[in-house]
Amino acid sequence: MTKPIIALDFPGEQEVFRFLNHFDEKLFVKVGMELFYQEGPDIVRKIKAMGHDIFLDLKLHDIPNTVKSAMKGLARLGVDLVNVHAAGGKRMMEAALEGLEEGSTGKRPMLIAVTQLTSTTEEQMQKEQRIPLTLLESVLHYAELTKEAGLDGVVCSVHEAKQIAERCGDSFIRVTPGIRLPGGDVHDQKRVATPDFARKNGSTYIVVGRAVTKAENVVEAYKEVCRLWEGQ
Numbered sequence: 519m520t521k522p523i524i525a526l527d528f529p530g531e532q533e534v535f536r537f538l539n540h541f542d543e544k545l546f547v548k549v550g551m552e553l554f555y556q557e558g559p560d561i562v563r564k565i566k567a568m569g570h571d572i573f574l575d576l577k578l579h580d581i582p583n584t585v586k587s588a589m590k591g592l593a594r595l596g597v598d599l600v601n602v603h604a605a606g607g608k609r610m611m612e613a614a615l616e617g618l619e620e621g622s623t624g625k626r627p628m629l630i631a632v633t634q635l636t637s638t639t640e641e642q643m644q645k646e647q648r649i650p651l652t653l654l655e656s657v658l659h660y661a662e663l664t665k666e667a668g669l670d671g672v673v674c675s676v677h678e679a680k681q682i683a684e685r686c687g688d689s690f691i692r693v694t695p696g697i698r699l700p701g702g703d704v705h706d707q708k709r710v711a712t713p714d715f716a717r718k719n720g721s722t723y724i725v726v727g728r729a730v731t732k733a734e735n736v737v738e739a740y741k742e743v744c745r746l747w748e749g750q
């Protein structure tokens with residue numbers, strides 16, 4: 519079973535270290551835009567030096583040349599997982615992969631693409647993005663495009679994970695945010711699920727933020743996520 523990926527959505531390094539210091543074990547953490555844009559690449563180096571695995575969730579989406587150069591730089595940070603938006607297109611995703619391969623000194627980080635954000639509903643997607651498909655069809659389309667571009671997998675919700683595995687194969691990873699403990703506040707997420715449903719419905723990794731980071735006892739909340747994810 520993979521470790522749950524804990525989203526370090528904090529405003530600065532003090533809050534990050536206060537959170538991480540509660541744990542005796544090494545975690546798989548996610549550094550996203552909030553933290554990275556405040557603290558820069560140094561925060562990634564510091565967390566890595568503590569021995570944690572890192573998903574650098576910057577969701578790159580730009581012209582192929584820009585994404586390739588940016589990925590080359592990110593590869594040098596020694597992170598484990600990075601991402602782009604599949605909506606950037608196949609050529610952009612191929613360029614991201616080329617950048618990572620050129621920039622990596624050791625093992626290349628895994629590269630995945632966001633299909634439809636877990637905060638998006640089908641109605642919103644159809645009206646605002648003017649995509650005349652069901653949400654599942656759109657996610658499957660982006661997953662296939664991502665696979666054709668040679669990436670390692672996608673970000674999707676738990677609700678699409680099983681169909682993606684059937685369509686793209688089980689080795690094509692499904693990273694699923696929008697995870698909540700039973701009865702937990704969904705906040706701004708729309709396509710949510712519990713850790714045990716994620717296990718049953720084909721997630722490869724779950725991403726958990728506020729259900730752990732905003733809990734009164736963060737270690738207990740993390741243990742509860744692990745217990746449900748592992749099916750104990």
Ligand SMILES: O=c1ccn([C@@H]2O[C@H](COP(=O)(O)O)[C@@H](O)[C@H]2O)c(=O)[nH]1
Pocket residue numbers: 525527550632634635636637673674695696697705707725726727728729
């Ligand atoms: O589709 C997506 C892609 C990324 N995220 C990120 O995951 C976490 C989820 O945080 P919660 O507090 O558990 O809601 C957050 O960092 C998002 O940027 C996502 O939610 N959905």
